[in-house]
Amino acid sequence: xxxxxxxxxxxxxxxxxxxxxxxxxxxxxxxxxxxxxxxxxxxxxxxxxxxxxxxxxxxxxxxxxxxxxxxxxxxxxxxxxxxxxxxxxxxxxxxxxxxxxxxxxxxxxxxxxxxxxxxxxxxxxxxxxxxxxxxxxxxxxxxxxxxxxxxxxxxxxxxxxxxxxxxxxxxxxxxxxxxxxxxxxxxxxxxxxxxxxxxxxxxxxxxxxxxxxxxxxxxxxxxxxxxxxxxxxxxxxxxxxxxxxxxxxxxxxxxxxxxxxxxxxxxxxxxxxxxxxxxxxxxxxxxxxxxxxxxxxxxxxxxxxxxxxxxxxxxxxxxxxxxxxxxxxxxxxxxxxxxxxxxxxxxxxxxxxxxxxxxxxxxxxxxxxxxxxx
Amino acid sequence: xxxxxxxxxxxxxxxxxxxxxxxxxxxxxxxxxxxxxxxxxxxxxxxxxxxxxxxxxxxxxxxxxxxxxxxxxxxxxxxxxxxxxxxxxxxxxxxxxxxxxxxxxxxxxxxxxxxxxxxxxxxxxxxxxxxxxxxxxxxxxxxxxxxxxxxxxxxxxxxxxxxxxxxxxxxxxxxxxxxxxxxxxxxxxxxxxxxxxxxxxxxxxxxxxxxxxxxxxxxxxxxxxxxxxxxxxxxxxxxxxxxxxxxxxxxxxxxxxxxxxxxxxxxxxxxxxxxxxxxxxxxxxxxxxxxxxxxxxxxxxxxxxxxxxxxxxxxxxxxxxxxxxxxxxxxxxxxxxxxxxxxxxxxxxxxxxxxxxxxxxxxxxxxxxxxxxxxxxxxxxxxxxxxxxxxx
Numbered sequence: 001x002x003x004x005x006x007x008x009x010x011x012x013x014x015x016x017x018x019x020x021x022x023x024x025x026x027x028x029x030x031x032x033x034x035x036x037x038x039x040x041x042x043x044x045x046x047x048x049x050x051x052x053x054x055x056x057x058x059x060x061x062x063x064x065x066x067x068x069x070x071x072x073x074x075x076x077x078x079x080x081x082x083x084x085x086x087x088x089x090x091x092x093x094x095x096x097x098x099x100x101x102x103x104x105x106x107x108x109x110x111x112x113x114x115x116x117x118x119x120x121x122x123x124x125x126x127x128x129x130x131x132x133x134x135x136x137x138x139x140x141x142x143x144x145x146x147x148x149x150x151x152x153x154x155x156x157x158x159x160x161x162x163x164x165x166x167x168x169x170x171x172x173x174x175x176x177x178x179x180x181x182x183x184x185x186x187x188x189x190x191x192x193x194x195x196x197x198x199x200x201x202x203x204x205x206x207x208x209x210x211x212x213x214x215x216x217x218x219x220x221x222x223x224x225x226x227x228x229x230x231x232x233x234x235x236x237x238x239x240x241x242x243x244x245x246x247x248x249x250x251x252x253x254x255x256x257x258x259x260x261x262x263x264x265x266x267x268x269x270x271x272x273x274x275x276x277x278x279x280x281x282x283x284x285x286x287x288x289x290x291x292x293x294x295x296x297x298x299x300x301x302x303x304x305x306x307x308x309x310x311x312x313x314x315x316x317x318x319x320x321x322x323x324x325x326x327x328x329x330x331x332x333x334x335x336x337x338x339x340x341x342x343x344x345x346x347x348x349x350x351x352x353x354x355x356x357x358x359x360x361x362x363x364x365x366x367x368x369x370x371x372x373x374x
Numbered sequence: 375x376x377x378x379x380x381x382x383x384x385x386x387x388x389x390x391x392x393x394x395x396x397x398x399x400x401x402x403x404x405x406x407x408x409x410x411x412x413x414x415x416x417x418x419x420x421x422x423x424x425x426x427x428x429x430x431x432x433x434x435x436x437x438x439x440x441x442x443x444x445x446x447x448x449x450x451x452x453x454x455x456x457x458x459x460x461x462x463x464x465x466x467x468x469x470x471x472x473x474x475x476x477x478x479x480x481x482x483x484x485x486x487x488x489x490x491x492x493x494x495x496x497x498x499x500x501x502x503x504x505x506x507x508x509x510x511x512x513x514x515x516x517x518x519x520x521x522x523x524x525x526x527x528x529x530x531x532x533x534x535x536x537x538x539x540x541x542x543x544x545x546x547x548x549x550x551x552x553x554x555x556x557x558x559x560x561x562x563x564x565x566x567x568x569x570x571x572x573x574x575x576x577x578x579x580x581x582x583x584x585x586x587x588x589x590x591x592x593x594x595x596x597x598x599x600x601x602x603x604x605x606x607x608x609x610x611x612x613x614x615x616x617x618x619x620x621x622x623x624x625x626x627x628x629x630x631x632x633x634x635x636x637x638x639x640x641x642x643x644x645x646x647x648x649x650x651x652x653x654x655x656x657x658x659x660x661x662x663x664x665x666x667x668x669x670x671x672x673x674x675x676x677x678x679x680x681x682x683x684x685x686x687x688x689x690x691x692x693x694x695x696x697x698x699x700x701x702x703x704x705x706x707x708x709x710x711x712x713x714x715x716x717x718x719x720x721x722x723x724x725x726x727x728x729x730x731x732x733x734x735x736x737x738x739x740x741x742x743x744x745x746x747x748x749x750x751x752x753x754x755x756x757x758x759x760x761x762x763x764x765x766x
Contacts, residue, residue: 253761268764273757280760281693288671310667313660362660365667366638 005068014075017048022079024340027197030082031343038082038199042156046114051088055096059108066232067294070239074287077240078247080343082197084117084153086236091118091161093232098177098218098225107159107179116158120229121148121180121203124354133205135164135176135215142215144178144208152354154189154201158182161216162205163226175223177216184208196346198354231308233355235293238308238315241351242286244344245315248322249279251341252329259331266329275325282318282325289314306365313361316352323348382443383450386432390454393427399460405539406582408461408731409738410702411745412625413452416536416584417461418497424465425494429455430472438476438488449624449677456625457632463536464497466625470617471498471544474561474601478610482598483563487542499540499566500614501531501588508533509751511546511611512556516590518547525549525600527564527593535745537586538575540566544614545590550605561607561614563599570594579737616688618746619695620676626698627670630705633735634663637709640716640729647714658708669694669701689760692752699743706736 021044030037045051053069055061062068069089076083092111095103095118110116123132133146144164151157160180166172180187186208192200218225253276256267266272293307323345327334334341352358402423404415414420424430433448434440448469455462472491475484490496507513516529527547534543543564551558566573570593575583602610638659641650648655672694680686709717709732717732743749757763 253763256763265764268766270766273763273766274753276761276763277693277753277756280689280756281697284675284690284693285668285672285697288675289668292667292671292674307667307671310664310671313664314668359657359660362657362664365663366656366660 005064005071007068007071010068010071011075014072015078017044018075018079018081022081024343027080027082027340027343028337031197031346034082038156041081041083042114042117045083045085049112049114050085051114051117052092052112053085054089055092055108055112059104059112061092061108061112065294066235066297067291070235070290070294073236073239074243074246074290077243077347080197080244080247080340080347082199084119084156084199086233086240087119087153087157088114088117089236090120090229090233091157091159094120094161094177094225094229095179095216097220097228098216098222099179100217102213103179103216111159117153117156118159118161119151119153119157120233121151121154121160121162121205122229123148124150124356131163131165131175133162133164135166135172135178136170137166137212140212141209142178142212144180144205144210147202147204149202150192150200150354151203153199154203155191155199157189160187160203162203163222175226177218177222177225178210179214179216180205180208180210184210194350196350197343198347198350200350227305230356231293231305232297234308234312234361235290235297237351237355238286238293238311239290241315241319241348242283242290244347244351245279245286245319245322246283248319248326248341248344249276249283251344252276252279252326255330272329275329279322279325282322286311286315286318309356309361309364312356313358313365316358316361319344319348320352383446386443386447386450387454389427390429390451391458394455394458394460397423399455399458402461404461405536406584407580407734408459408463409578409580409582409584409742410629410735411463411466411622411742412456412627412629413462413466413622414455414459415461416463416539418464418494418539420461421464421468421494421497423494424455424462425492430465430468430494431488431492434472434476434488434492438484439492440476445677445680448621449674452621452625453628457628459629459632464540465494466622467498467500467536467540468494468496469621470500470614471542471563473617474544474610474614475563477613478561478602479563480598480600483601486598487563496541497536497539499534499536499543499586500618501534501537501543501545501564502611502614503533504530505532506553509748510554512559513553514546514548514559515553516545516547518549518560518562518595520549520597520604524597525562525595527562527570527590527595529590531588531590533576533585534588535585537566537588538573538583542566543588544601546607546611549607556608558605559607559611560604561601561610562595563601564590564593564595568593579741580734615747616686616691619691619752620673622746623695623698624673624677626702627666627673630662630666630669630701633705633709634659634666636729637712641712646712646716648712655712658712662705662708665701665704669698672697687760689756692747692755692760695746696749696752699739699749702739702742706732706739710736 052061053064057063136143186206188204289311293311296304402417402420404417408415432441433443436442518525545564549560570591572589574587578584719730
């Protein structure tokens with residue numbers, strides 16, 4: 001079977017678009033006063049069909065594999081692009097895995113085209129991992145209530161894929177996914193200002209009444225879908241972080257060759273070279289871990305959950321270490337708001353806690369033994 | 375279950391697992407204990423077993439009698455042997471030297487040696503370092519003189535792994551130039567059992583004779599045992615070193631995964647310093663598990679790149695080597711943290727499992743970071759070749 005996508009060509013194309021669309025100046029302006037640029041960028045990303053990366057072609061998506069999608073996510077992370085590509089991708093994946101034909105018809109094409117933006121309303125905090133949203137079903141109607149904080153792209157989203165449980169008093173706990181829409185009565189979203197480009201918000205769902213056609217019945221089982229969603233989120237975010245790590249290296253090497261001290265480039269000082277070499281290692285390791293997890297996902301290998309957690313646990317530390325090294329190489333200029341390095345530092349600080357922190361993913365990396373995966 | 379790179383390699387992985395299950399690797403005699411590289415202990419007996427199974431020549435080119443399998447199959451075989459704790463150190467050296475012979479050697483040498491290598495009848499060492507030439511290999515001064523009838527080899531090597539046990543060695547010697555020059559180096563296959571070769575085993579940090587001094591005094595080396603051209607040995611030497619960084623280290627992750635499973639089993643028993651139920655203990659173990667898989671991912675990436683026909687990324691492989699060796703040290707340090715004195719025990723030679731091995735392997739880990747080039751040498755390679763930074 002030949003690959004539908006040439007990864008090198010995909011990377012080159014993504015990089016050339018993003019280098020002109022997502023300049024450091026635009027990102028800095030966005031951080032200072034988020035204006036209309038995010039929606040301009042959204043239009044561009046929609047044109048590229050990146051919201052439909054994983055959506056099957058019959059629903060106007062690109063039908064890409066996870067190992068192709070991570071190439072695009074790496075490039076988005078490299079320039080610290082404020083995009084909802086990953087959030088929307090997760091929503092499309094859950095609907096694709098768990099929805100019936102009518103539900104796929106209703107949502108996938110419009111999500112793929114970027115006409116609407118999606119997100120998965122799941123809590124990232126390990127201590128709050130239990131699904132916080134209740135589902136009460138009465139006849140053909142169901143009522144959904146709950147509140148989830150730090151939901152990525154909550155403010156931009158039109159479609160909310162919400163994992164819900166039926167309370168014990170109503171025959172639960174039983175996991176399901178429901179699809180809520182921004183226009184549903186009882187949905188309220190409040191932004192949570194965060195230091196990075198990632199947009200976060202709290203989603204309050206107060207007795208939202210929807211019909212049973214909004215419940216995704218997941219023939220493969222909602223628990224399995226939830227595991228896959230968590231793993232895809234982990235590997236997708238790790239990919240963005242791998243891209244950020246790459247940019248920390250690129251900025252640092254360029255700076256070290258250019259900046260002179262004592263009459264010669266700082267790149268000629270051995271301690272500076274060591275920091276650059278360390279960065280080089282972080283990039284290679286993170287990208288390799290992401291690629292491997294993505295490849296496991298492509299073939300639905302049983303190790304995909306472990307490898308996704310490995311990639312995220314590693315990326316959480318690698319991206320932080322990379323920005324720290326980069327700051328040491330850059331000196332004072334890297335501490336200025338004018339210099340783009342802090343776009344990465346901000347991303348590292350936020351993204352390491354999104355879709356699972358280091359402790360959670362390290363634990364997940366040993367929670368299944370190799371034998372159990374067989 | 376390990377993630378297979380292709381269906382082909384999955385078949386090989388299964389074959390290796392089945393073979394090891396039918397004939398458990400600890401049944402084979404070993405010359406010295408496992409140092410923890412990942413390829414196990416030195417066992418000529420196991421090498422013959424591997425030869426009969428077809429594992430040695432599976433990935434050689436077909437025109438020299440090999441199986442023509444892709445590099446991912448070599449990766450699969452070596453990784454499964456490592457996870458299975460097979461004593462396959464001699465196999466690693468046979469693969470390394472065979473690679474140099476079929477890539478750079480003359481037809482006569484190929485006809486003479488590839489058959490016996492494939493069957494596992496003969497064993498090899500690689501003899502590069504000298505008393506005055508360690509990290510700076512160009513300082514080597516062992517000399518090969520062409521008498522017109524044959525080469526005559528004079529000089530001294532040191533730190534040759536398995537130099538006391540191997541039948542042959544791939545030797546770097548000077549046919550021209552002075553010590554310090556990168557010109558005038560030639561590579562030879564030398565029969566270590568020949569007249570004029572004297573070997574003195576050196577006890578390593580663990581007390582095992584794992585490496586050796588080798589003295590050459592007028593040793594006769596036939597012309598066809600030259601690998602590459604006269605004075606043109608440098609590409610062969612660099613190829614051999616690159617081979618070591620990749621193929622001698624890609625076994626680290628599966629080897630340590632097996633060690634990690636042992637560590638977890640021990641922690642679940644009572645009597646260790648720390649309790650498995652303690653969340654901080656599981657966190658430490660989880661961090662090791664993450665690094666083991668990241669290490670695996672880097673080597674897998676390197677193999678996939680080679681298989682795709684892309685140029686070898688020397689800098690990336692250098693980093694993977696640093697990472698693997700660091701991981702070895704890190705693993706046994708964490709084991710020491712978690713198991714306490716139970717991880718500081720000693721064991722009899724050839725012990726294949728149990729935490730009695732951990733003390734021995736903790737010591738050995740300090741040597742492995744040096745073998746095949748120190749981390750500092752690798753870092754210099756990355757700075758210049760990977761990042762294009764100015765040479766210091």
